[in-house]
Amino acid sequence: MSDFRGLIVAVSGPSGVGKGTVLARVEQLLEQANPGSVGHSISVTTRAPRGEEKDGVEYYFRTKEEFEQMIKDGKIVEYDKYVENYYGTPAEPLAEMVGKGQDVLFDITIEGSLALNRKFDVDTVTIFILPPTMEVLEKRLRGRGTETEDKIMKRLDQARSEIRRAGEFEYLVVNDDVDKAAREILAIITAEKLKASKNINTAKELL
Numbered sequence: 001m002s003d004f005r006g007l008i009v010a011v012s013g014p015s016g017v018g019k020g021t022v023l024a025r026v027e028q029l030l031e032q033a034n035p036g037s038v039g040h041s042i043s044v045t046t047r048a049p050r051g052e053e054k055d056g057v058e059y060y061f062r063t064k065e066e067f068e069q070m071i072k073d074g075k076i077v078e079y080d081k082y083v084e085n086y087y088g089t090p091a092e093p094l095a096e097m098v099g100k101g102q103d104v105l106f107d108i109t110i111e112g113s114l115a116l117n118r119k120f121d122v123d124t125v126t127i128f129i130l131p132p133t134m135e136v137l138e139k140r141l142r143g144r145g146t147e148t149e150d151k152i153m154k155r156l157d158q159a160r161s162e163i164r165r166a167g168e169f170e171y172l173v174v175n176d177d178v179d180k181a182a183r184e185i186l187a188i189i190t191a192e193k194l195k196a197s198k199n200i201n202t203a204k205e206l207l
Contacts, residue, residue: 009189012112014162015159039097045067048061070088080110128165130163130174
């Protein structure tokens with residue numbers, strides 16, 4: 001167990017940009033370097049599972065009524081509504097991981113990232129993942145084979161709106177190669193941990 005609080009890594013980007021794949025690679029690399037040092041927060045959502053997704057693995061799947069009750073009970077740190085579905089962060093697992101000094105990786109909406117940053121301030125770093133081109137993003141969405149043409153068009157419109165807000169984030173990473181994007185995020189995490197504001201006591205101890 002670490003004597004220090006963990007770092008909240010809040011990663012956002014349009015649907016189909018590959019956030020989950022990149023974060024899975026980041027987690028793999030972090031675990032290889034220091035086993036047990038990273039936790040990946042699992043969001044709660046009211047959308048239906050896709051393909052072989054399982055409850056408690058990719059997401060906690062809940063009904064709209066269950067989700068709204070969790071909000072009333074204070075069990076959701078932040079939440080947002082995206083394409084008619086709720087997405088939120090459960091409070092208890094996050095508090096536990098950060099308290100143990102684990103870095104917590106978030107695949108989360110724009111509003112979710114910004115809310116975490118407001119709430120946890122220096123414990124949070126926000127990263128926006130961009131596609132190399134809009135054509136590549138559309139190809140990835142179509143490659144899922146799970147969306148109607150109408151849904152694809154809505155997701156592309158939503159993506160353009162989200163990309164316009166990329167400047168609200170601290171860092172931007174282009175996902176043209178998963179391994180490259182993951183290593184760039186690792187570099188960001190390292191830089192954040194080496195900030196003087198987080199290590200000034202170490203310098204003072206030398207005096």
